[in-house]
Amino acid sequence: MLNHAGHRETPFGLRGHLGRLCHHAGLLRLLQQARRCLYRDLRLLAYHRVLTVAPDRFDFDLGLVSASAECFRQQMQLLKRRFRPMSLGQVVAAIDAGERLPPDAVVVTFDDGYDDNYHHAFPVLRELEIPAAFFVSTGHIDSGRPFAYDWLVHMILRAPVGELALPELDLARSMPTDRAARRDLAQHVLDRLKDLDDDHQMALIARLEQAWDLPSAAGHADCRPMSWAQLREMHAAGCEIGSHGVHHRMLAKLPQPALEAELRDSRATLERELGAPVTLLSYPVGGDASFDARVVEAAMAAGYRAACSYICGTNPAHAIDRYALRRLPVEREMDGGWFAAMLTLPKLVSYPTVSRVS
Incomplete structure (x- = not known):
């Protein structure tokens, strides 16, 4: 977990303590109601992995573990109880129609395509009837190869x-x-x-x-991508499946032919395997060094109707940039109070993104 200066923070840093304080003081519902009257925005939650791990025995990036299976269930229960879960497709349709989004709209998204998404996140989402978008790198599906x-x-x-x-x-x-x-x-x-x-x-x-x-x-048992059979099951159950490129490359770092191939080929593969149109994209890595005007133009030309960044923030309802959607990363260290506070007061409690573009 990184703070705004790019330094590693201990669990429950200043933002975490502030979030827990507001939660335990019983202020979040009141603050949510006040914010709803003053400001309307779209929140997108960004997850990578839902996994219960022992840090001393886990030989991969702990920063990509967004929540344990138990914490994810609690987060989704709170989301359904106090907010308005929407699919990203519903958001795009509302933008196309010029319609206002409902207050407290939240979209759940996952990047990369780890098989723990299927084993731990998908059952909870299906049970609670919460829509979610899963962005997968097609070159890894069914391969067993880590990114x-x-x-x-x-x-x-x-x-x-x-x-x-x-x-x-x-x-x-x-x-x-x-x-x-x-x-x-x-x-x-x-x-x-x-x-x-x-x-x-x-x-x-x-x-x-x-x-x-x-x-x-x-390959490695602790870091496997999903299979096409799993993705088809999730898609049939109502999950949105979008592109995360073919090989999880930083798109802005690619020459034009390779950039266009990542966007075109991943979409074509998803549509062939799922038998349905695919119009949603998440930029791999997703920070400001990962996509730029050239990447956005290529995404539009490839037929995508919306794209998610990994820049922390929310999206003002009156000016949503559909090709640079900001998200709120969910961190493994977040307990229930911190998570609730992040959704309620995202600017105060979430982590600002470190800029990599000078």
Whole structure:
């Protein structure tokens, strides 16, 4: 979890404590009613993984674990009780028709396509009849292969080496023996890596796989993508399935032909496998270095009608930018009070996004 300065925060930092304080003081309902009168906006929740993990035995990025299965159920129960869950398709239709969104509208979204989405999130959503959009990288579905960024973190956590030498990042240091220190190092490397263009990102990861004999093709039980059978079942039950590209590449880092192929081919694959139109997109990584005017133009040309960023915030009802929808990331450290406060007071309690564009 990162604060606005990009530094790692401890659980229940200032925003967390503020959210819990408002919750335990019984102020959130009153604040929600007051905010509803003064300001109307669209909230989108952003999840990655719903998984109960033991941090000392989990060899992947803890920052992508949004909630345990138990916490996710509690969050969705609160969402249904106090807010207005909508599908992203309903939002797009309202925008097209020039209609006002209802107060307290919230859309639930998931990025990447991990199989825990099917095993832990989907049953809760189906039971509570809450719509959700799942954005998947089609090149990984049915493959068993983790995403490249996941595997980079995994390798740094597991590599039996004493030194880490990354000349591509002008980085060389001893490999920590302490697990927490390795996690911090992995996050630092991942952040630095995303400043490179796509070819250099993938080349660095491939080099480490070979040098450390940790091939991603072997897969891992703790980091599997969904299958097409699972996605078809979810789609038949009413879940929206959207594109997250083919290979989970930062679209703004790609040359034009590769950018267009990621958008075109992922959509075509989804439509073929699901037998239904696909018009929703989430930009992989999703920060301000991941998409730009060129990417938006290509998304529009490829037939997408809305696209989600991973920039933290809400979307003012009078001026929704359908190709740069802001979202509220759900963090593993959030308890019920913090989560409720984030939905009620998103500007105060959610985490500002670190800009990567100077």
